[in-house]
Structure formats: C-alpha cells, structure tokens
Amino acid sequence: MFNLKNSIGEIRGIGPKKTSKFIRLNKFTIADLLYYFPRDYIIKDDSKKIKDLNENDVVSIVVEVATQCVSKRTYKGLTITKFLVSDDTGSIWVTIFNRSYISKQVKLGDDIRISGKVTRGSGSLEFTNPNIEFNNISREVSLITPVYSTTEGLTQADILKIQKEVIDKYSKEVKEFIPDDIRAEEKLCNIGFALENIHFPSSIKNLKLARYRLIFEEFFLLQLSLMKMKKHTLNEFIGKALINNEGIDSFISSLPFELTESQLKILDEIFLDLESTKSMNRLVQGDVGSGKTIVAIIALLKCIINNCQGAFMAPTEILAEQHFNIIESLLKPLDINVGLLTGKLKKSSKEELLQNIKNGDVQVVVGTHALIQENVVFKDLALVITDEQHRFGVRQRAILSNKGDNPHVLVMSATPIPRTLALILYGDLDISIIDQLPKGRKKIKTKAVSMENKYRVYDSIKKELDLGRQAYVVCPLVEESEAIDAQSVTEKVEELKIYFPKYEIGILHGKMNSAEKDEIMLRFKNNEIHILVATTVIEVGIDVPNSTIILIENAERFGLAQLHQLRGRVGRGSEQSYCFLLYKSKNKISEQRLKIMEETTDGFIISEKDLELRGPGDFFGIRQHGIMEFKIANVFKHIKILKKVQNRVELILKEDPLLTLEKYPALGSVIKDKLLNFDGI
C-alpha cells in the first residue's frame, strides 16, 4: 500500500544507484522528497526585457542575436567567446568561456533563449556562461522552473525529472493535517496545493501562497511539539522533590547585599519547581550583571541541604574558575565541598575528584564541558545548571539529565532575547526573567567617539585609574592583520604603556593557555593589573566590579549583542561606569548600532533592535542549531509569521491546556510523530 514513509526506491526512475545519491542528500522516503524544496527558481517571464535587467537577477529571456560571435584565446589558455544580443529595449553582451563550438550555433538574427544570472562585466551588465536554447524558441508567460541543490552524480535534470514524478503522483496523497478552521483564519492554502506549487509553481502568486503555508506549517509543528514536550516533561518525568529549606534564609541574610525583588521572584519559581516531583526545566534570562549567579548558588544550596549533588557547567575555563571561586567562598563556610572539573586538571587530581563525585563527598561540581563526559558519575545528582552559551539542544540536555535520576535542569542565559525567539529556541523550557538590576547601579554612560578623539578617552581612563578604578580596553584581533585593519592587542599595549606609564597593563586573549589567562585574571581581580587589554574573551560573565571604564576599539565591527555583553563588564558595582565605543568609519548599520548603544542599556530593548538590524543567523550570536535546522522557515526572516504561529498556538492552548489535540486528530498524530524524532522523549 502507498505510504509516504516508503523508500524512495519505489519511485519510477530511481534505481539503487540514484537511491544512494539521494541518501547522501539525506533523502530516504517519499515524504523527504516532497519536502525537498527548491533552493531557487528560474523565472521565465517573457514580458521581461533587457532594460529591466539588474545585476544578480536570475532570469530567462528571449532575445535576438545582434552580432557575430568573436572568439579569443587568452594568455592563460582560456577561450572567450562573446556576442551581443538585443531586444526592442536594448542590448547586452554574452560571454562564454571554453565553449568556442557555440559560435557555430549562434546565428545572427536568430531568436535564442538565454537563462542565467546577470553579472557585471567590465562596467556593463552581461551574461556569463548562461544556458542557451537555440531551437523552437517560443515565448512563454511566467514559467517557473525550480532549482534544487544537487550532489555529485545527480544532475539538476535528474532531480527535476524525479521531483516531477513525485509531485504528480504523491502530492495529492498527503492528508491535510492543519485543521480547516485554522487554515481559513490564517489564510493557508491546503497541503496538496502547497506542495505542488512550491516545486512547480503555476504562478508567482501561487508560489507565494505555497511558501507562506509551508513556513507557517514548519513553525507551527515545531512550536506545538515543543509545547507538547514541555507538558510531557512536566507530567511524566518524576524527579526528586527537594523540600527541605533549612538554612536558606540565614544564608540569604548573610550575603553582603540584599537580593532584588526580581531575584526573589525567580527563586520562588525555582523553589516551586524543585519542591515538586516534576523535573524542573527552566531557563533564567537576565540582562548582563543582573545577578544570575547568586540565584544559581541558592538553588544549588537547596539541593545540598536536601542531601543531593548539584552540577554547574560554564562555557569557558575562565568562567568555570570564576564561578568555582565564588561558589566555594560562599558554600565552604557551610561545610559544603565544591569541586572544579576542567580539561586541564592533572590526571591524579582528576581521578581523585571523580572518585569524590562518585561517592558523594563532593557535593557541588563546577566545570566546563568536561562535566558531561562519560567518566563523570554522580552519587545523587539532583540539579544541573548549564549556560545558554553551550547552545545545548534538546538532545544534549537529555545526556545531562541521564547522569542523574531525572535531575532538575536550570539553563542560565546572559543574552536577553525577544520573547518570540525565546519561545521557539527554548520552547520546551519554562522561562523566568530577571528584569531588574541590583540597587544602586548607575546607568553606564556610553559614548561613540571617532578614532581621532581617542586621546580624550585616554584622559577619561586616566581619571578613573587615578581614583583607584580599573579599565578594560577591547581590541578585535590578537595579531596584526593587514586584511582586517584592526588594532592588535600587542600593539595596543605598547601604545598604552607610553600613555599610562604609572599603571600596570595586562593582556588577555584566546590564544593564551589557561594558566596564563588565570594568572592575568587573578591579578586583575586583585587590582594588581589596572588596565586589561583583551580580545572578546572577556565578553561573557567576567565580574570585576571595581572596573568602571571600558573602551571598545573598532566598535563599528561588533554586533549589538557583543557590544552589550562587552559593556556589561563595567557597571557591576555602585560607582558610575563609562563605555567608549571608538570607531574608525561608520556605515548606516554600524551608525545605527552605535546610536542604540548610546541610548539604551536595556538588553531586552537592544535584542529587539538587533533582530531588526541584523541578518539571519547573526542575531545575538545564536546559531540555528539542532532542532533549529528548518527546511524553509527562518526565525529571523520570518519573524512575523512566527508571531502569528505563536498567537495561534496560544489560542489552541487556551482551549486545550494539556495539548491533547483531541479536537484535531490529524494534527495530533503528526505532532506525535515529530516528537518521536526528538531524543530524550
């Protein structure tokens, strides 16, 4: 019987050889081919004339040959053939490499069809190596041909032929799974029409309808699956209920500061989770410097009080050590053993530590990635705290969870992201937001300054240093590079030494080994180094509250997220802090970025702006990882459609809070299928 999950081997025209090629493209089933969308289209629109052509257009037009062919051999041995074609609106050159035989086919006055990309030759537009049809040229109206990604041994023509067969035969067999009422309200065409028209569009309008439906569909299924997964985790995964709170209040009151209302609110949310048997899966989003670490530590403390172990995973060794030092200094007085596990640990100490983790003597383990390696075995792991920087997908979170008996999981994110994105990137997690900075923090004063005025900035730095404060100077590169005209760290230090003879200057960059980095960080923390010249290694999490001034060179090169993170290294104490963004040249986008930085210090606003300004994939450094590999949708380009999808999902959740989808059985079964493909479920 026909089934979309049947192998592609069933399709006429696909033998074992071609099957293996399709497998290389990760296409195994008929459904895979139906969802193997064109990467582009060639639009044969014979209403298009030469005068309408623009650089980079991919077109197919009918033209008349206006000159004889001229072939030349270059000194490199290439044969270049050129001829001019025209229509009633103008003319354009055609250049062909190494196909001199073509001059026999090109006849003055003939109509030919040229398909390809319009490029800029020496000054004027031209076609370079286009596809040329010589015979039976008929003028067509809007014929759209799909272009697929290919692989070796599988030509465009092969794929086209097979896709034609697949679409003709199977697209109508796909059962509609988006309910009619939703389709009507969201103006979505039906699935058969969408599949037909995404592959072989009968018009541009229908192609747009098809794309819209398929993008909506992709977001819709993912968002629903994530929500369903969240419900599933909540209902099924039985973790430990950590109910004992003894000593937590006195620990909180022993801190040198009062927790903010926002920190307290989030702790309430976390405690509610920890006290229930349902495993916590929570993301804490907070702006830079909002005090996430202490929240994490209190959660760890609760875990220890309940006789369990906790793990804290940091994205880099520097941060792991920084966290370890803070956690140890706060928990050691309570007789809690804290261990630090990083890649650089000596073999014997590592073995000892692993043993102590296994027998439960070490109650809190702080570490890098090393924590999720196989040889790390816990006695009773009840809470895992990770950093969003790890960009863990659903799958990796599951690996961690398997190290304990469904431990509670807390994900910390230092990059505030707009709600719409958070819902799809972390849709399987509950989300808490710290939206308040500790009391007494002053807004960092930010100024974009052109390179010519850098000495004024140096003067400001000097003033701060004279007051006993410290400074960061951030350069984008480690070594001098001519290609990218940026100031190198080493060069910078030499320059600063002359200007700041009284002060100690340290260097921190990614190419240093971790012992060197540690030493520098320690000396900076102890105020033995006054100016830290660094690359972006200081971007995440470094906390030295006595630093009150940061200078970022070539600021126009950085994205908003990075600038915000870098700036967040200052303003962490009660003193007024300053950020200078030094630029050499500005384009429109970088100018807008610098302006936003001057105007606001709120990471949530900045992230919204970033989303507007930046291109796909760049946003706040988030790559589309794991579950984010979309076939047609793009969380950045299609944010409006994503919002619509999320509103729709919210409506469904209102009616059906457990997301049983009983009202929509076809949709329910597609979601169930999708969830089976996620690991950890």
Ligand SMILES: Nc1ncnc2c1ncn2[C@@H]1O[C@H](COP(=O)(O)OP(=O)(O)OP(=O)(O)O)[C@@H](O)[C@H]1O
């Ligand atoms: N309620 C508070 N009042 C005053 N200071 C606080 C409070 N909470 C945390 N801090 C201090 O604020 C600084 C920043 O906290 P923390 O390092 O946890 O920030 P963060 O949220 O992790 O920021 P980033 O993402 O930039 O690392 C630390 O020095 C911390 O001790």
